[in-house]
Amino acid sequence: MDRPSLAGLWDLLWPGAGPSRADLAVGAEDRAPLPYPSGWFCLALSREVPAGAVVNRRFMGRDVVLxxxxxxxxxVVDAHCPHLGAHLGAGGAVDGEHLVCPFHRFAFDVEGSCVRAPGGAPPRAALxxxxxxxxxRVVYVWHGHDAVPPSWEPSELPDDRFAPAATWSTVLTSHPQEVMExxxxxxxxxxxxxxxxxxxxxxxEDGPLLRIAFGAAIRLSVGLGTIRVEQGLxxxxxxxxxxxxxxxxxxxTLGVVVTATPVGPWRTQLxxxxxxxxxSRPDSPLLRKAAAMSLSAVAGQALMRTVVHHMVQDARxxxxxxxxxxxxxxSEEGAIGQYRGWVGQFYPLEAPADRT
Structure with a gap:
């Protein structure tokens, strides 16, 4: 029997709901794109970068290495070694507290400085x-126009009581501003x-943060029926x-995180x-804690399926x-108008609206 394609697998899991590979490529070249915004963007979950790991990511049209x-x-550093340009994510390795280039074994410390070179003193070079x-337990990286350092911090919610229980990701032919809108x-x-x-x-509006709160009645997809939810975001x-x-x-109460990371012009990792x-409830008796964890896991997976179903509908x-x-x-869409005014702070003043 033939092995199913990725598109076919998507159709089996989400019949009639998923964007095709062709969908992701339609129209990118004929739409007026927005510039890359400044701010904090997700590159990975913490568990994807354990001690000793070297991980490649695409970020705003260039390769970076975690x-x-x-x-x-x-x-998180530029992907290419300043010595002769080798890609540090293609064979580079962690040696103790150093990142080592695969080409000539130049070693870089956590400040980015070259601290070791074979056969002589290291050059004055830095990543x-x-x-x-x-x-x-999510990794965020800062992008500032003209290399401006971070001027604000991402929201603390959900707090450290929460840990990832279910995740989902896809690539959109879109822009973070459109997604967050x-x-x-x-x-x-x-x-x-x-x-x-x-x-x-x-x-x-709280400077670079925009706080919203809403309620809804949603149907979870595991037979829990329609439930009332209140969400602060x-x-x-x-x-x-x-x-x-x-x-x-x-x-x-569950934590929800939605991230939109530009990987290239009009291409966003959602x-x-x-x-x-x-x-993380130390006061729970063992059996009660186990039951709570089981119910929490079921509810988390159910909420994820509901959120993903909505995201797939939006992705179309x-x-x-x-x-x-x-x-x-x-007249009912004042929040969109407010949002459009708020987003201006994340773009360089001189950047035209039709250039990435």
Whole structure:
């Protein structure tokens, strides 16, 4: 029997729901793209970069390398060695607290400086580094225009009680601004997702953070029926939406993280992470804790399937829509207008709107 293709596997898991490979390539060249924004962007989950690991990622049209020293120090650096340009993610290795180039075995410390070269004194060379943070066991890297260092921090929610329980990722032919706009586009929830969403309070601007709160009745996909949820969400720039969602009927709070990382012009890596906190309750008796963990895992997986189903529905539109800098908004879409004004802070003032 023939082995199923990836597209066929997607259809088996999500019949009629998934974007095809052709969908992801449609229209990118004829839409007015936005510039790359500044801010914090997800490159990996912490567990994807254990001690001694060297991991490749694509970020804003270039290769970068994540690595963690044996002592646990995490770094994100330019992918190419400043000696003769070898790719550090293609055979490079961690040696104690150093990253070692595969070509001539030049070694670089955690500050990026070359500290060892075979057969002589190391040259005065350094790796370009990116500021990095780990929040909720997710790795974020900073991009600032003109190499400006971080001027703000991503939201602390969900806090350190939570850990990733379920994850999902795909690549969109879209831009982070378009993805994050969906969180304030309340009207599309009923049309696209058949969800009656209620705004609890208007979006609150807090510098580079935009805080929103809403309630809804959603149907989880594991037979739990329709449940009421309340969610507080913080948009940390255009790369991260994070917060906590309360499932009222089952008395549980889960963490939700949605990230949008530009990998190239009009190409965005979308990640969804559902987090649970049952394992971090030290006051729970053993059996009660085990039951809570089991229920938490079931609820987390159910919420993930629901969120992913909605994201796939949105992806059909994101992958083909055209960005309009001056949309014709209705009187009910004030939150979108507010969002469009808020996002301007993440772009260089002199950057034209049609260039990445």
């Amino acid at each position: 690595y963690r020293t044996r002592g646990g120090v995490l770094r 370009g580094q990116y500021p990095v943070r780990e929040r909720g 969906s969180f304030v586009d309340y009207e599309h929830q009923a049309v696209v997702h058949n969800v009656a969403l209620r705004e609890v309070k208007p979006p609150l 913080a948009l940390s720039g255009l790369g991260l939406a994070s917060g906590e969602v309360t499932l009222h009927q089952i008395g549980m 990640r969804v992470v559902i987090m649970t906190d049952a394992a 539109i994101w992958n083909r829509k055209r960005y309009l800098p001056d949309p014709a908004l209705t």
